[in-house]
Amino acid sequence: MPHPLHPATRASDLRAAHHLPLGIFRGISRRRLAVGTVALSMALIVVHDLPASATAIEPAEPTVVGQQLTLSAANLAQSEAALPLPTERDDIALSYYTPIQWPVAPTSPITSLFGYRSAPCAGCSTQHSGIDFTPGYGTAIHAIADGVVVSRPMEGWGSYVVIQHEIDGQIVYSGYAHMISGSNVPVGTVVHRGDVIGRVGSTGESTGAHLHFSIIVGDTFVDPLSWMRTKVTEAWVG
Ligand SMILES: [Zn+2]
Structure with missing residues (x-):
């Protein structure tokens, strides 16, 4: 057994330190041993700092002395080899999360995409400002996100709804045109994602529902x- 006051530096001493007073630590991973050693040292500090009246809880087992010796011997070296213990810090960030859904089933046919097109009717635009879904006349149209219905003049849209949202910190509007007359919710309505705000129709400049x-x-x-x-x-939940 190495002398208590002389650090064990050779491998044989190291093994001896494991086999004799520290036999109970065999099979414990180095990381756990290191953490355990640190925890033990902290516990000992706490015990030593207690007032004399509290000595009753001081460990009486002589093995405590042996364990304490590990702090200045081979196991201290092992502890230091295992340090620094990995620390992880979560990113601190403020983020917006706005639930968003489709206005009609995403499997609905799309008959016209965004951008340039040959005008499908006399009053229809060649620069198409949106996409055209054809889920069928009378199909419920849902608000894509929370927001408020605002007044925003749109030419040729017939009965329509424009909702103002705040999405990812940005003001975004969603527009829904050609609804069945009277099915569109009025300006000023506060809507929640998924609310029915109107029904598919063919009002305004439109060639079909x-x-x-x-x-x-x-x-x-x-x-x-x-x-x-x-x-x-x-x-999608219809
Ligand atoms: Zn369109």
Whole structure:
């Protein structure tokens, strides 16, 4: 057994330190042993700092002395080899999370995409400001996110709803056109994601029952399909 006051530096001493007073630690991983050693040292410090009246709880087993010796011998070296213990810090960030869903079933046929097109009717635009879904006349149209219905003049949209949202810290509008007359919820309505805000119709400049769906970020119409594909968070529930 190595002398208590002389650190064991050779491998044989190290093994001896394991086999004699520290036999109970065999099979314990080095990391656990290191943590245990540190914890033990802290416990000993606490015990030593207790007032004399509290000595009754001081460990009476002589093995405590042997364990304490490990702090200045081979196991201290092992502890230091295992340090620094890995620490992980979560990223601290403020983030918005706005649940977003499709306005109609995402499997609905799309008859016209965003962007340039040959005008399908005399009053229809060649720069298509949204996408056209054809889920069928009378199909319920759902708010894609929480928001409030606002007044925003749109030419040729017939009966329509424009909802203002705050999404990822940005003001975004979603527009739903050609609804059945009177089915559209009025300006000022506070809506929640999924609320029915109107029904698919063919009012305004339209050649048949469809939902024209637009996304406006700030003042810019963007491609609703690619925007939605990156933003939708919620599984479709009709
Ligand atoms: Zn359209």
